[in-house]
Amino acid sequence: MSTSVTPVLRLDGIVKTFPGVKALDGVSLTVMPGEVHALMGENGAGKSTLMKVLGGIFAPNEGQIFIADEPVQMTSPLQAKSKGVVFIHQELSLADELSVAENIFLGELPRKSLGRVDWLTLYDRTDRILKTLNVGFNARTRVGDLSIANQQMVEIARALTVDPIAVIFDEPTASLTDAEKSVLFDVIADLKGRGVGIIYISHRMEEIFKITDRISVLRDGQYRGTLDTAHTNEDEVTQLMIGRSLDLSRKASSHEVGEIALEARNLSCGSLYQDVSFTVRRGEVVGFYGLVGAGRTEIAETIFGLREPSGGEILLDGQTVQFRSPIDAIARGISLVPEDRKGQGLVLGMNCRDNMTLPQVGDLVAGPFVSDGAEIAIFDQYRDKLDIRTPGWRQTVGNLSGGNQQKIVIGKWLSMHPSVLIVDEPTRGIDVGSKAEIHNLIRDLAAQGYAVVVISSEMPEVLHVSDRIVAMYQGRIICDFTAETVTEDNLIQAISGIDPRKVA
Amino acid sequence: MTKETLFKQGAIWAFIAVELAFFTIAGDFLSTSDKSFMDFDNMLLLLKQSAPIGIIAVGMTIIMINGNIDLSVGAVFALAAVVMLDSMTWPFMAALGDWAIPLAWLFALTTGMVLGAINGFIVWKTGVDAFIVTLGSMLGYRGLVFMYNGEQPTSHLNWTLVDFAEAQFLGLHTATWFFLVCVLVLWLVMTRTVHGRNAYAIGNNREAAVNAGIKVGPHILLNFVIIGFLAALSAVVFYSESGSVNPNDGMLYELWAITAVVLGGTKLMGGYGSIISTLGGVIAIQLLRKGLGHIGADTETVNLVIGLILIAVLILDRQLNQKGKQELRT
Numbered sequence: 001m002s003t004s005v006t007p008v009l010r011l012d013g014i015v016k017t018f019p020g021v022k023a024l025d026g027v028s029l030t031v032m033p034g035e036v037h038a039l040m041g042e043n044g045a046g047k048s049t050l051m052k053v054l055g056g057i058f059a060p061n062e063g064q065i066f067i068a069d070e071p072v073q074m075t076s077p078l079q080a081k082s083k084g085v086v087f088i089h090q091e092l093s094l095a096d097e098l099s100v101a102e103n104i105f106l107g108e109l110p111r112k113s114l115g116r117v118d119w120l121t122l123y124d125r126t127d128r129i130l131k132t133l134n135v136g137f138n139a140r141t142r143v144g145d146l147s148i149a150n151q152q153m154v155e156i157a158r159a160l161t162v163d164p165i166a167v168i169f170d171e172p173t174a175s176l177t178d179a180e181k182s183v184l185f186d187v188i189a190d191l192k193g194r195g196v197g198i199i200y201i202s203h204r205m206e207e208i209f210k211i212t213d214r215i216s217v218l219r220d221g222q223y224r225g226t227l228d229t230a231h232t233n234e235d236e237v238t239q240l241m242i243g244r245s246l247d248l249s250r251k252a253s254s255h256e257v258g259e260i261a262l263e264a265r266n267l268s269c270g271s272l273y274q275d276v277s278f279t280v281r282r283g284e285v286v287g288f289y290g291l292v293g294a295g296r297t298e299i300a301e302t303i304f305g306l307r308e309p310s311g312g313e314i315l316l317d318g319q320t321v322q323f324r325s326p327i328d329a330i331a332r333g334i335s336l337v338p339e340d341r342k343g344q345g346l347v348l349g350m351n352c353r354d355n356m357t358l359p360q361v362g363d364l365v366a367g368p369f370v371s372d373g374a375e376i377a378i379f380d381q382y383r384d385k386l387d388i389r390t391p392g393w394r395q396t397v398g399n400l401s402g403g404n405q406q407k408i409v410i411g412k413w414l415s416m417h418p419s420v421l422i423v424d425e426p427t428r429g430i431d432v433g434s435k436a437e438i439h440n441l442i443r444d445l446a447a448q449g450y451a452v453v454v455i456s457s458e459m460p461e462v463l464h465v466s467d468r469i470v471a472m473y474q475g476r477i478i479c480d481f482t483a484e485t486v487t488e489d490n491l492i493q494a495i496s497g498i499d500p501r502k503v504a
Numbered sequence: 505m506t507k508e509t510l511f512k513q514g515a516i517w518a519f520i521a522v523e524l525a526f527f528t529i530a531g532d533f534l535s536t537s538d539k540s541f542m543d544f545d546n547m548l549l550l551l552k553q554s555a556p557i558g559i560i561a562v563g564m565t566i567i568m569i570n571g572n573i574d575l576s577v578g579a580v581f582a583l584a585a586v587v588m589l590d591s592m593t594w595p596f597m598a599a600l601g602d603w604a605i606p607l608a609w610l611f612a613l614t615t616g617m618v619l620g621a622i623n624g625f626i627v628w629k630t631g632v633d634a635f636i637v638t639l640g641s642m643l644g645y646r647g648l649v650f651m652y653n654g655e656q657p658t659s660h661l662n663w664t665l666v667d668f669a670e671a672q673f674l675g676l677h678t679a680t681w682f683f684l685v686c687v688l689v690l691w692l693v694m695t696r697t698v699h700g701r702n703a704y705a706i707g708n709n710r711e712a713a714v715n716a717g718i719k720v721g722p723h724i725l726l727n728f729v730i731i732g733f734l735a736a737l738s739a740v741v742f743y744s745e746s747g748s749v750n751p752n753d754g755m756l757y758e759l760w761a762i763t764a765v766v767l768g769g770t771k772l773m774g775g776y777g778s779i780i781s782t783l784g785g786v787i788a789i790q791l792l793r794k795g796l797g798h799i800g801a802d803t804e805t806v807n808l809v810i811g812l813i814l815i816a817v818l819i820l821d822r823q824l825n826q827k828g829k830q831e832l833r834t
Contacts, residue, residue, distance in 0.1 A: 306715075330717040344715055349708040349775045358705060358716040362698045369696040412716070 006069050008033050008197035009085065009166045014053055014063035023049045026063070027223045029216055031166060031197035036188060038208045038229070039201045041218035042241055042431035047201055050218070051168060055080050055087055068165065084165035088155050088172055096144030101126035103143050104158045129157045133187055148292070149180035156187060166197040171429070173207060177291040177457065178492075185211050203431060205234045206460065217241055242433045257467070258282035260318070261451035262303070262334075262420045267312035272298040273475035275312070280420065280451045285442060287466030288455045290495045294472040296455045297339055300422045304336040305329035316420070330359055335413035337406070339424040339455075345409040346397050353379040353393035356412050382411035386441065403434020410441065421445060422453040427461060439465050459491060473497040516768050516784035519817075520791060527795035534799040541798050548675060554790035555679035556581075558783070559738040561761040562686050563731030565782040566694060568765055570727050571707035571774025572627060572634035577735040577761060579645035580619045581754035584736035585743040586652050588612035589660040602664045613736045619645060620732020624725035642758070649751045661747035669745035679741045686734060691779040703727060708775025763814055764789050769821065 009031040016024040024046050031037045041047050052058045054065065056074030064071050067083055074080050077087060094103050101122050102109070110118040110125070126139035135153050137146060143154060152172065159167055169188070173181050188211060191198060200212055208215060209229060217224040217240040224240050262280040267273075273295030280286045288296040301307045303314055305323030313320050316332055323329045326336075338344035346355055357364060357375045364374040379393045386407045390400055397408060406426065413421060426442065427435040442465050446452050456462045462469055463486065470480045471494030478494040479501060490500040524542060531541040539546065560577050567574050588608045591597055597604040623641050627634045652658070669678050676684070694700035702723050706713045713720055743749055768785030770777025789810060796806045 304715075325717075326715055327717045327719065336715065338715060343709070344711045347705045347708045347712050347775070350705065354701060354705075358713075358718070361701050365698060369692070370698055370701060 005032060007031060007066075008068060009054075009199075010066040010069070011050070011054065012064045012066065014050065014065075015061045016049055016053055016058055017061050023221050024053065024060070025221045027218065027221070029199075029223075031199060033165075033195040033197055034192050035214065036192055036198045036200055036212045038212040038215040039199055039218070040203075040208065040215055040237060040241055041224075042433055045218040045241070045431075046221040047218055048170075049221075051087070051170065051199075051201070054085065054168070081159075081162055084162060085168070086159035086162065086164045086166075087168045087170065088152075088159055089170050092148070092151050092155060094143050094151055094154060096142070098143060099139065100130070100137060100141050100143055100146075100154055100157075101139035103154055104129065104139075104161060106158075108161070125161075126157070129160050132160070132190070133157055134183075147180075149176050149183070152176065152180075152184070153187075156184075164191075164196055166199065167191060168199040168201070170201045171203070172200075173202065173204065177293075179291070181207070203429075203435075204458070205237065205432075208237070209234070238432055241431075257284045258449065261316070262453070263315040263318075264299070264303070265313050265315065267299070267302065267314065268310050269295075269298055269302055269307055270310050271475070272307075273472075276477055277312075278470055278477065278480065280453055282419070282449050282451050283446055284467045285446045285452045285454055285465050287462040287469040288453065288472060289457075289459065289462045289469055289491060290472035292457060293474075294495070295475040296472055297424055300336055300424055300453065300455060303329070303420075303422065304334060330416065330418075333417070333419040335416060335418040335421050337409050337413065337421070337423040337426065339428070341402070341405055341409060341428070342398075346405060348396070348398035350397060351394050352383075352388070352390050352397055352400070352408055355397050355408050356382060356415065358412060359416055378415050382415055385414075386411050387437070401434070402430040403437065406430060406434070406438060407441075410438075414445075418450070420451045420453070422455070424455045425457065426454060426465075427456075427458075435461075459488060462491075463488070471495050513769065513778055513781050515821075516781050516788060520784060520788050523788060523791045523795060527791070527798055530799050531795075541795065546794075548672075548677065548680070550787070550790050550794055551680040551683070552677040553794075554786045555677075555683040556738045556742045557757060557760045557764060557789075558683045558786040559686050559734050559741070560731075560757055561764040561782050561786050562683075562690050562779060563734035564758075564761040564765045565768070565770055565777055565779050566690060566700075566703060566727050567634075567731050568762075568770050568772065569694065569707050569774060569777045570703045570724060571710065572724065572727070573638065573762070573772075574620075574623060574634065574728065574731050575638040575758045576619070576623060576642040576645050577731060578754035578757035579642050579649060580616050580732055580735040581739045581757055582649045582749060582751065583619065583645055583652075584612040584616045585739040585749040585753065586649055586658045586751075587615045588740055589658050589743060589747065589749060590652070592660045592662060602662075605662065605665055605668075609740050612740050613733055616732040616734075616736020616739075617729050618732070620728040620730070620735070621725065623732070624728025627728065628721040628724050646751075646755075653751065655751060657748050657750045659748035665744045666747065669741065679745075682737065682741045686737070687779055687783050690730075694779055699723060699726060704775060706774075760789070763810070767814060767817055 007030045011027065011029045014024050014027045027046065027050055029039070039047055049058065053060045054074065055077045056079055057077065065074055066072065067085065072083060095106070104126055105122060110121040112118045123139040130138065133153055133156065135150060137150055143151060146154065172184060176184060188198060202208055212229050214226055215229055215232065215237055216226045217237065219241060227237065258281055260279045261282050263278070265277050267276045276299060278286065290296055298307060302309050305326045305328050315321065321332060342348055347358065353375055356379050361370055361375070364371050376393060382388070383390070388404050388407045388411065390404060397405060400408070423442065426438050430438065439461070442452060442454060446467070454462065454465055466483060468480055468482050469486055469491065471478045471491060473495055474497065478497060479499050481490065493500045527541045560581065564574060564577065588611065591608045591611045592604050597607060600607065619641070623638055626632065626637045671678050673681060694703065702713065702718050705716070705718060706720050706723055710720060739754070764785035765777070765782050766772065766785070767788055768778070768781035770782065792810055792813065793806050796809060
């Protein structure tokens with residue numbers, strides 16, 4: 001990189017310590033104009049802390065931030081924005097009931113005399129910004145009526161109300177489908193073309209290699225190096241991130257599949273999905289792949305007793321079952337590792353042990369009281385089995401990393417000895433190292449004879465763990481593939497509503 | 505117990521120690537009484553006086569841990585008292601002599617449980633927020649109190665009952681014993697039983713509790729029955745001694761109970777809290793009242809000070825918690 005160009009943003013030797021922890025240890029980062037700079041690292045490597053320092057949420061203990069070679073003190077995200085540094089967060093912070101325009105200019109609505117809002121100017125300015133983003137909604141649309149992807153566009157539009165010199169995207173594609181991602185990438189390309197420097201934080205290698213120019217890696221709060229995207233590969237980046245290399249290739253299943261454990265026959269649920277039929281055998285992993293909103297999660301929720309089907313039937317070991325609630329489903333050996341780990345899977349304020357034994361604590365009693373010993377025995381067993389890294393069972397689950405949290409949820413269900421395990425987005429928001437562990441775990445469980453359903457929006461993941469893949473589009477199963485016959489192209493066609501067998 | 509919870513649960517007791525020290529020293533200068541504040545009998549009396557609100561606050565703690573709230577406890581308290589005192593004047597009860605006492609207690613406690621169950625059932629089956637449901641029942645139950653006897657007080661003095669209520673066992677008054685036993689039993693329920701565990705889980709993350717196959721509704725119902733029982737028990741203990749209830753008695757008790765619970769560190773949104781800390785909260789409030797009285801402040805000042813301290817404590821709690829929430833690397 002030539003030194004004659006002034007970097008838009010430079011972080012120099014940033015140190016941030018918390019009581020007992022050195023979260024950032026002399027981290028430096030330079031972003032050039034018109035560059036997409038990936039920031040990578042496992043969860044807890046210090047990415048978020050670094051961005052919070054940049055956004056003025058944390059004051060660094062040492063080090064200096066430069067914007068266009070000017071040293072600056074960041075005091076708040078608002079101040080950062082006024083200097084042209086804007087953040088687009090993974091979690092959306094929009095007011096559903098307000099219009100797109102009101103959301104974009106929230107806090108800085110154009111005014112007329114007596115504090116009245118200047119609606120015409122507001123809508124006009126908003127529509128001008130939206131035009132550059134090429135979106136299908138306008139300034140007056142209620143934000144609550146937009147899809148998640150479009151809501152993300154509103155967040156981006158909000159960033160563009162100032163002339164940004166640097167934009168930070170924090171896991172922007174976490175809840176986007178492939179089609180929506182490409183729209184986002186177009187926006188990023190456009191910003192790049194205008195000479196804006198971009199920091200792109202993501203766990204997804206595919207995207208990183210598609211859109212970034214350079215990759216900087218953090219590990220344990222330390223800067224590990226910067227690579228030119230064009231001259232590196234996934235292996236090298238992964239090694240830098242975790243200090244070892246990972247095998248992500250498909251493992252052929254070496255075991256026999258057994259009887260049909262779970263079967264759906266013409267299952268429907270109102271407008272969510274229709275006429276869905278599939279089987280899952282013991283010892284088999286069936287992957288459900290499709291766009292967000294294709295009805296995959298809703299099928300899982302129906303099987304788990306959270307939704308009432310409007311038609312069709314569910315069979316367990318050949319018997320028709322009807323579940324009125326998860327209580328019935330759990331009793332029949334079905335378990336669900338939900339999509340939203342923190343919102344639906346864990347009681348974040350409770351400790352690891354109590355979370356693990358939550359569904360069966362009623363059976364672990366000695367007299368009127370819960371038996372401490374029985375609970376700890378179960379926790380210890382599954383901590384060892386799943387290699388859960390925690391200082392002890394008393395640790396509050398909210399303090400664990402995403403991967404370990406997910407293992408607690410999985411352990412919770414395994415300790416119930418289920419026959420069917422449904423895992424919805426098994427590795428969402430989980431770092432690369434833990435991802436591989438969870439994938440291996442899923443394969444192992446199938447080998448042990450569990451019937452496993454994996455719902456995922458990540459193609460490499462589905463391809464990696466599944467024996468068969470069911471492709472869904474708008475509430476319907478388009479077709480299913482075996483691991484031997486599937487190709488990426490077929491899969492992409494299928495989730496866009498085209499049956500590749502008919503095309504051929 | 506981790507260091508963090510030890511610190512949090514210890515805070516209220518440290519506050520009590522500060523109060524004791526302050527009022528003892530300030531009392532030496534300001535009090536007109538020649539008795540010291542820390543006088544043993546004075547402290548025993550303090551425990552007895554904190555019992556009525558305290559017993560209700562214990563129930564409020566489990567309701568709030570569960571993620572709900574009960575505003576109707578003051579009205580339940582009054583109605584249970586009316587039932588107990590009035591029932592003893594019924595002809596067949598009068599004929600039973602002193603055997604009417606346990607029966608009258610039973611009537612009152614049953615009344616409390618039924619009223620609590622009504623609240624719990626509505627919250628469970630309709631899904632309407634407990635705040636709204638019990639706001640309604642607070643007005644409704646109070647209406648029943650007035651329908652019973654108009655504006656007139658309901659009175660009945662039974663000397664056996666008064667003797668029982670005024671008795672002291674191992675130095676502690678009857679009311680204090682009831683309070684402490686409630687604390688002990690409910691502490692065991694919340695920390696050691698399945699019901700307690702599930703109540704915490706439901707309060708902390710209801711969706712995760714449902715997904716774990718926990719029967720959310722019955723747990724909520726049970727907690728409302730318990731608080732109804734405790735509000736009635738509080739009335740039974742208090743009116744056994746006084747023998748006369750005004751239709752306005754027990755008003756604002758719900759707010760005093762909530763104040764004590766919150767001061768003890770239980771979160772309004774549910775999922776966190778401890779019975780023992782509520783005991784601390786109850787004692788801290790009673791100490792403030794008595795202490796301020798001891799140094800010559802009037803009732804209005806007492807309320808002002810308690811209000812200010814409550815807000816100050818919550819601000820402090822927020823500050824401390826926010827510090828604890830900074831990026832934990834795991």
